[in-house]
Amino acid sequence: MAQNEQGTSLSGSPLALRIAVICAMLGTFMQVLDQTIANVALPYMQGGLQASRDEITWVLTSYVIAAAIMTAPVGWFAARFGKKNFFIVTLFGFTVTSMMCGAAQTLQEIIIFRLLQGAFGAALSPLSQAIVLDRYPPEKRGAIMSIWGLVVMMGPILGPTLGGYLTDFYSWRWVFYVNVPFGILAVVGIWLFLDEKHHDESYRFDWMGFGFLGVSLGAFQLLLDRGTTQDWFNSTEIIIEAIIAGLGAYLFLVHFFTTKKSFLPRALFADRFFVSSLAVTAMISVIMLATSALLPPYLQNLGGYSVVSTGLLLAPRGAGTMISMFLLGRIVMKIDVRLPIAAGFVILLWSMWAMSEWTPSINAWSLGLTSFLQGIGMGMIFIPSNVMAFATLPATLRTDGSAFLNLVRNVAAAIGVSISTTVLENNVETMHANLASHVNMFNRGLSINAPSMMWNPRLPSGLAQLDAVIQRNAQIVAYSDVFLFMFFVSLPSVLVIMFMKRPPLLGGPGEIEITET
Secondary structure, X not given: OOEOOOOOEOOOOHHHHHHHHHHHHHHHHHHHHOOOOOOOOHHHHHHHOOOOHHHHOHHHHHHHHHHHHHHOOHHHHHHHHOHHHHHHHHHHHHHHHHHHHHHOOOHHHHHHHHHHHHHHHOOHHHHHHHHHHHOOOHHHHHHHHHHHHHHHHHHHXXXXXXXXXXXXXXXXXXXXXXXXXXXXXXXXXXXXXXXXXXXXXXXXXXXXXXXXXXXHHHHHHHHHHHOOOOOHHHOHHHHHHHHXXXXXXXXXXXXXXXXOOOOOOHHHHHOHHHHHHHHHHHHHHHHHHHHHHHHHHHHXXXXXXXXXXXXXXXXXXXXXXXXXXXHHHHHHHHOOXXXXXXXXXXXXXXXXXXXXXXOOOOOXXXXXXXXXXXXXXXXXXXXXXXXXXXXXXXXXXHHHHHHHHXXXXXXXXXXXXXXXXXXXXXXXXXXXXXXXXOOOOOOHHHOOHHHXXXXXXXXXXXXXXXXXXXXXXXXHHHHHHHHHHHHHHHOOHHHHHHOOOOOOOOOOOOOOOOOOO
């Protein structure tokens, strides 16, 4: 362990503890930032890597699903090798694979490197959360979790803004290279200042259950990503992937309920508040990453905004999240957490309804206001739900609970991106066919004045221009339908909130002891 000149440990002082917590949060910020920082750069990556619109989304989903799958064994790795050692290894691996993503020359390479980046990054968020919770008593947990939650939420929200700036002034490769200095700083800080007293080398992991779950999640993600291009269940490939996903899920559930010790402790699901938080986390994650993936191409391709302007237009959502988290962090331990969660979902539902009425000509003020209020709603949900998740969870289950919470967050985010992209592609094809059906000799709008010369379908140039107009309008309608679809998908959240119970956040039998690890 590092020593100062007097021979005392660098990791033993309150200041060292704060530095270690900050470095742990920095690791979390890098991990969640990379979920969305590449969004605004996708059109540039698509051209540079010669990929289709469907194929380039694998840059997003490969990262998220790898992180989801590898979140499961985090608790075992942390217990077996120690939080500090494991954290340093994952931070180092994440930094190196970020460099590899920036240096990728083909689509296949960047997908492989993003898978590795997601696998290494899977542990950063749950380890950071566990470290923070271990070192602060319950009465201070609301304030510190508001800061930690702000880091988690600001990563995906600031990602498009930062990614837009780096892409416009440098290149898309810098959205990955930017992790390198932060990764080095975090590794050095954790190595020098994080104190760790013990780890359990005898701890065993349920690799069979993890394997079943990993195969199921991987096959399900492939099904979602490939379904649109493969004509769904008319394709043998999709049928095989569906069978593998279903069989893997079935075997995992059978193993989970019959084995003596699953890698997911069954006691987690006996905690009513933890389960409620899982449901809320899944719903907010679907909305958050799906909208972050949809809005950049909408604003760039249809609105005509530059990559930097797109990032700036998405910034108000981050500002709204910061404000609501800052305010809630001071009072969340003193109020009924169901109230801000309910209010946050109402605001989110309103924002999705408002987005369904957008057109590319929407003014920046209206767009920014809707994004700002959407950020307010996200912040009002995230902090109370995280505090509720660990309100009565025993300290021995905290790392596993944090890991599974992050697994649900990542899986829901990947599903949200895949489903929203699939619905968008299907709607574009449907609306293109509907609009094209009106292009015929009986349409007077195409037979008079300028349109008769510019959009004459009997001329190659006219047909190309006419098809471009039809495609643009089909995309505008399709985006509106996707936002409306997400509004209806979010409605069941109201039912979840109705059945939630107020947790005993301060005092009472649900109080848990704080232990140093």
